[in-house]
Amino acid sequence: MSRYNATEIEPKWQKAWEEAETFRATRDPARAKYYVLEMFPYPSGRIHMGHVRNYTMGDLVARYKRARGFNVLHPMGWDAFGLPAENAAIERGIHPAEWTYANIADMKAQMRPLGLSLDWSREFATCDPDYYVHQQAMFLDMLEAGLVYRKTRMVNWDPVDMTVLANEQVIDGRGWRSGAPVERREMPQWFFNISAYAQELLDAIDTLDQWPEKVRLMQANWIGKSRGLQFAFETRGAPEGFERLEVYTTRPDTLMGASFAAISADHPLARALEKTDPAIAAFCAECRKLGTSEEALETAEKLGLDTGIRVVHPLDPDRELPVWIANFILMDYGTGAIFGCPAHDQRDLDFARKYGLDVIDTFVALQDGRPVEDVAFVPPKTEKVRWLKNFAWPEIATGEEAIEAAIAHAETHGYGKGVEQFRLRDWGATRQRFWGCPVPVVHCDACGMVPERRENLPVTLPEDATFDRPGNALDWHPSWRDVPCPKCGGPAKRETDTMDTFVDSSWYYARFTAPWAKTPTSREDAEYWMNVDQYIGGIEHAILHLLYSRFFARAMIRTGHLPEKCAEPFTALFTQGMVTHETYSTTDERGRTVWHTPEEVIRDERGARLKDGRPVTIGPSVKMSKSKKNVVDPADIVELHGADTARWFVMSDSPPERDVEWTAAGAEAAAKHLQRVWRLAEEAVEAGDGEAAADAALRRAVHRTIAGVTDDIEAFAFNKAIAKLYELTNIVAKSAAGGAEKRAAMKVMAQLMQPMTPHLAEEIWALLGGEGLVTDAPWPEHDPALLVEDSITLPIQINGKRRTDITVPADAAREAIEAAVLADATVQRWLAGGQPRKLIVVPGRIVNVVL
């Protein structure tokens, strides 16, 4: 009996698919289409198990839908602009383009042996001028349509390297290369007007019924619609022009509990004060060292400085509140100024306790309404509370009711107005970086900002840029930067900022429908292929990438690049978990942790050690990462066991939305199982006559498996589908059925396994005389009549605990079941001659005897 040799067989079938152009997608209006897309990778150079899992999932869906008769589009490309290429350029003196395209070639070579049903004829990289020329054209269209504009925003500034840093390049408040304390600095940049679509993007979330609920919630919270009160405090002692201080609050009901006002260090008032007051200037400078991320601001120690300015309480002209500058107020949200109500906001309370400000209870709990001490009282807004400082509503009311009453009160008395506000900020569309899509705009001293002429697109990145000094290499490239003005011909400078890589990934799904069109999209292809029927990717993209893509699709509709129906480009979304592996570490002579790769480690039941015998500490299983060296290279697994084994394993153990732990033993088990399936197919070829009863039993098992696997695939429960295939394998192995029935069973097995292990499936299909490629075979249908059982086993509970069971005909009447239960020996023992208080019969399910 021969062994299944994956290394020999897999390339054979890959060649067969390629020669038949099996996966080439062609627009065919006569057929129903299905567009399945996995989030395209950043070309780091090596694929990792996370990629294998992501693409296997997509491939499974693509192959299944093909078998169900759909015209499937399943493309692949590269999210190729980004920081790592620029870092490689700085560190190794290699041009980002060279680094990136070499990585793409390497990664593609690692992906091809996986046997994915991809249409490689549509492959592109976002750094191809053929791709970004269209992005530049659309940028100009969107500029004309008013969807793009310029303004300033804070960035992380490294004062030593004189360069803008990404948030991940700021480590403990310092630049990662220079080590210098980072400053917040205002810079002009380009923005997409996504906030104009906030309401629409929020409303449309309701239509995304095939998205995970958690993603929809996260997006809604990110957009963050709130209703609140905007009003102005009258100031005392403020510089000229600051007679009023505008604030926004979502809790106007707590206005009587206000004990201070606070402004951001970036607020115009703070900026005015720091010009003349060195103490304020020093404090604002300190605040600006916090960086730009919300996380940094929110987790930092709350610091403030009293400006000496006072504001008048709008409801009590005799009361004055101090105005503080505080490091936790965001200039980007609301008006950059708030009033603090310490009793009902934990941040305000911490701040008030630290600086000795008043804490005024505005409301208390209905029962045991104690005053606030160190924990702010923040009940749900729907809960009724007892008001101590109500000014326009009854003593007992909910927060919601009080908020509306307070807004009405402010509007009636003319000191404020109710406003709706979104947390969502406009999308900063550009970066001070070289390796991105150039913004096709020129700055002319005479004409101002001038769009590049369409016929001059693409504006390509220079191939002779140098990366020996920090900052944007485009700034140091005079022959690229200095150009004549497209309008007046006078001296002008190109925009040297390039587009955020999120722009590249916000429309690649549309480009895949017509990757070689002379325009960004082709109307016919977009009409036919869009939208993406199933999008698959990591949960880490739940907010930004998906929200930006939803916006960009709308912007493309507005500029005529997509049909109206594409406003929500991803019909169904699935977010998969990560691939993890346990970690191995030792300690060096200086006490530092040294990580080891799984290959360096010998693992047995007693623990783990290095090859030289030194013991190794086994750490928790975490996401595979280079820094912890807990990586398994897919290429090694493919070489050792074949692609099918890797595919089978990443789909088996864990549900796809959860993390899966890679273990060598698990991979081994997957390989063994595939060998076993192969052996069963070989045995079936030679098997002779069997028992009629066994034939029928096997046929029923096969149909049960068809139904189960189909349901599980439809529900994205791939691990359960695989468990059912294991079960069927066990049944076939033990079955006394005849050769014909076993061969039929194994052919169905090949069909059901085809989406997961396509190479093995083809080999078995061919062995058993299947017609053509199993990849082209229609999905098997189950016969419902074969799933009906004659009798069922009902568990019997006594007082809710299972004690025994009875087997009854499937169609037994309730009375018959009750009689059978009462006659059961175990039940009689528990009854001890008495009568049950209650007998609950759930037909087809369970019986509960209540004593």
Added chain:
RNA sequence: GCCCGGAUGGCGGAAUUGGUAGACGCAGCGGAUUCAAAAUCCGCCGCCGCGAGGCAUGCCGGUUCGAGUCCGGCUCCGGGCACCA
């Protein structure tokens, strides 16, 4: 800090709408085959208890004939926080 998830045997996980907790796999144990091993095949396998039985789904409490599943309150772990992609 804020938003969103997750937690079930030694391990990964399964369990329709609230109805047999532990499917399937790994590891382990016992056996067959073998000169021996690998491979393969068969069986056992939540914990405690000789047993009857008791205890078990992160922790505490509640609803119910019945809770892994529903409700309230925690703990720990993970994802995101707008310049990583």
